[in-house]
Amino acid sequence: MxxxxxxxxxxxxxxxxxxxxxxxxxxxxxxxxxxxxxxxxxxxxxxxxxxxxxxxxxxxxxxxxxxxxxxxxxxxxxxxxxxxxxxxxxxxxxxxxxxxxxxxxxxxxxxxxxxxxxxxxxxxxxxxxxxxxxxxxxxxxxxxxxxxxxxxxxxxxxxxxxxxxxxxxxxxxxxxxxxxxxxxxxxxxxxxxxxxxMRISEELEAAQRRIQLQNQELQRAFAINKKLTELVLNGEGMNGITQTLASIIDESVLVFDNRIHLITTHIVSKQKYLSNLQKRIKDTLKNIMAVPGKEQEYNTLITRKVPLPLRFKIEGFILSCVIYPLVVGNEILGFITTVKNKDEETSTDSIMAIQHSTSVFALEIIKQKSIVDLEQQLRGDFLESLLFDNKTSEESMYAWALRLGHDLKGNHSILVFDITNDQFLKDYTEEKILLLRKDILRFSDGFIKKYYPSVFCGIVNDKYVILFPQTGDGVIKNDLLEFISSINERFKRHYPKMILSMGVGKIVASIDQYPGAYKQAAKALDICHNFKPGKVIFYDELGSLAVLIETQNKAELLNFMNEKLGPLFEHDRKYKSNLIETLEQYLESSSIQQTSKKASMSISGLKYRLGKIKELKYNLQSQQERFDLQLALKIFKLVQVECGSEKPSS
The missing domain is CATH 3.30.1380.20 (Trafficking protein particle complex subunit 3)
Known part of the structure; x- marks a missing residue:
């Protein structure tokens, strides 16, 4: 056999x-x-x-x-x-x-x-x-x-x-x-x-030696724990803790948050290829957290809280890494990764230092989150008073804003935004959605503080509110568009499955104008949710449509648009013409000569198209007909697909 x-x-x-x-x-x-x-x-x-x-x-x-x-x-x-x-x-x-x-x-x-x-x-x-x-x-x-x-x-x-x-x-x-x-x-x-x-006498001697060694280890562990804990108490922050840990264990240390973004790192001397290694570690963590088939690694790292050893070969160098989870209860706070390029055993002192540091890092993250949460609560209280309470005096509001690090004097725009995806969030519990909203606010606040320190951000009535100030002699709308583009790009990168929609109110110049501008921004956001999810709508660009439109009658608005413009949609689709565009330009200019110049079209060609519009039973001489068509075109402009080749239907 x-x-x-x-x-x-x-x-x-x-x-x-x-x-x-x-x-x-x-x-x-x-x-x-x-x-x-x-x-x-x-x-x-x-x-x-x-x-x-x-x-x-x-x-x-x-x-x-x-x-x-x-x-x-x-x-x-x-x-x-x-x-x-x-x-x-x-x-x-x-x-x-x-x-x-x-x-x-x-x-x-x-x-x-x-x-x-x-x-x-x-x-x-x-x-x-x-x-x-x-x-x-x-x-x-x-x-x-x-x-x-x-x-x-x-x-x-x-x-x-x-x-x-x-x-x-x-x-x-x-x-x-x-x-x-x-x-x-x-x-x-x-x-x-x-x-x-072993004989009993030998065992007793061994026990005595073991007790002495354990006592020495206990003293070293106490000293390490004291040193690391004092860093938190003294406000050294994540950088100080990371640097101290790296010096104790003589290894590079990388700290990631629960979104697997690098918080801080300390690289020991003569260690190469750390930038490439960072990407490899991040990819590994993302796979463990999100990719099906990685249940064993997930259970080892998160459920059982057991360190995960890894080895990477980068440009011929073998780098040994160990990932340590930062988990408190059921909440994942982040990950510590230690890196060494020597194939040698990790000393007892190093292991003790790393084990103690996980608690210290978790404590520091919780401390920072508590500070952020308190600051966000204070900002929410301020916004609620600014936007809904008319009892607080202007002087008090200006002083309150200054205590929170913001100057309310000068022109501001109010932005209201939200991140949604009903399909993605359908299985989320209320608690999980609340944690996501807090995470989004922390991210927004961190991004704005770093790149736009003069901008104020907070939550009120479950909506994210931004106060955007005019800076210098610049045009506030140009600065605002740049800001919106920047924050939109960041959100797409960090929350790829979520949809960012934004409404912008009119510019305000005094305290009493903030409540009205907020209502405008909120209404623009509601319209955005219903007609243009994932886009930005400026209230002042809605014109007369802002007075008429209400989000709950979306179907009625679409029916009105199709009733008025349906024949033109059908003609443009069938003959690949542009009668809709011609009609819009003509109604804006009100004369054949001006429309011809604006459209770079000959007068005869324009008259031919206007004739086609009249053949479709449109009376462009009627004031009521012109008003209805302009309103229908505004609705069309609001809901049209950006490529312009598709026509909406009811």
Whole structure:
């Protein structure tokens, strides 16, 4: 028989009536991996790392020896090597890890043994990360014990396995080497005591040393935590915390918010290609957070809050990264990423510093959010008084605005905007929508403060309101259009699935004009939602339409437009003509000569088109007919598709 022919469903014999399970007549147990993780945690807490490591290595060694004897006796192998490979196959079938070999050099006659390979999805490393976190040395203790015990029975000589890389240290997988004790020489001497049971006196001495080490680690941890916490209390901010952490661990540190935007970074000396690495890390995080099929990485990073190790090859350099989540309750605040270009173990002090820093970063983010939320509440109260309450004096309003960092004197435009997408938000709860609105306001506020510090932004009545001042001698509308274009571009980049609509009221010059201008902007926004979602409407450009239009009679307006302009739509569509455009130009100019100049058209050509319009039963001499047509054209202009080739219908 060959090892590859082993099938678990053929090996196991379930006997539910007896409450037993057998593997080729040898009773076995089916255990929960999480239960082993909890037991491992208790062993480490009770015995300490060193004694727990020895205990689990010896346990794994015993399991490996027993399986080696059983596999030899229960199967007829094609040759002796298949017996050895049978143990490897059994390890994989039991779900403990996936084993891949890179080098196999076994000589039974000369009693030589060299076996190198990888363990992928080690259950032991995963449980250690889940219950304890990353460690500065390999943690797959039962696996190395098992491999050594099995190989020793097979070779008839003591074989010791050693992990050289481990998932529990932040590596992408585990790597091991197995050699005879003799071939290892002095290199393995420090590991041999774990294979022997210690006498009580030795255990007491070891316990004393362990307590001293733990006390030293505790003092260092306290010092690190104190240093990082003082940065928050002293108002050093994200930059100060990041710089301090990077200096402690001697690694580059990148901090991202929950939208995966880089907040701050500190790059240690002689570390290259960080700009390319930033993009790779951001792409990785975006895939984990948004792409289907990444549930395992998401659960590891967010649900279980386990650091995610990554390795990137950039221009020939291998960079090792570890992503640490910043999660409080069910809210994702952001991510810390540490980067090093040395293939070496992370020290205990560095691990402690990173673990403490996650709490400090989370505290700083919550602190900054609280400040922003309070400021936004104060701005909302101010806007509510400015736009709806006529009881506060002008002097008080000017003073109130100055306390909030804004000068109300001078001309202003009021903008009201909203970001919507009913299809996208249909599955959102009210709480999630509220969080999204807060996030949008924080983003708007941050963008405006950075690039347009003289602009005021806040929320009132669930609408985003912007007070845009005239600066210098410039034309306020030109500045306003530039601002709208800039903020629209930013929103499309950061909220690609949302639709930004905006209404703009008339320019105000005094406090008493703000309520009216706000109503105008709000009405323009309502019209925008109904007729031109994702666009900007200026109230003063609506003309007479602003007086007549109400958002709830959209169907009636469209019916009126189609009734008045329907024959022209049909003619232009059928004959590919431009009678609608000609009619609009003629009604604006009121004379054939002026229309001819404006349209760059000969008088005879214009008269021909006007004749066609008259043939369609339009009386351009009637004042009422002209008014109706102008109103219908305004409605058409409001709802027409920008390319101009499609005509709306009711």
């Amino acid at each position: 060959r090892a590859v022919d082993l099938k678990m469903d053929e090996l196991l014999d379930f006997r539910p009536d007896e409450g037993t399970v057998f593997l080729k007549d040898t009773r076995v147990l089916i255990e929960n991996a999480d239960a082993f993780g909890a037991l491992r945690k208790d062993l480490i807490s009770t015995l300490g790392f060193e004694r727990a490591k020895g205990f689990l290595i010896r346990y794994g060694w015993a399991c490996g020896r027993n399986d080696a004897f059983n596999m030899k006796d229960k199967f007829k192998w094609e040759d002796e090597l298949e017996w050895e490979f049978g143990g490897i196959a059994l390890h994989t079938l039991e779900g403990k890890t996936k084993v891949d070999h890179d080098i196999i050099n076994i000589d039974l006659k000369k009693k030589k043994w060299l076996l190198k390979g990888r363990w992928t999805n080690s259950y032991e490393a995963e449980q250690h990360l889940h219950y304890i976190g990353t460690h500065n040395s390999p943690v797959c203790w039962t696996l190395i014990g098992y491999a050594g015990g099995y190989a020793s029975v097979f070779l008839g000589k003591r074989v010791i396995y050693k992990e050289i890389k481990c998932l529990g240290m932040g590596a992408p997988h585990c790597e091991f080497i197995g050699k005879t004790e003799e071939e290892w020489g002095d290199e393995i001497a420090s590991e041999l005591p774990y294979y022997e049971e």
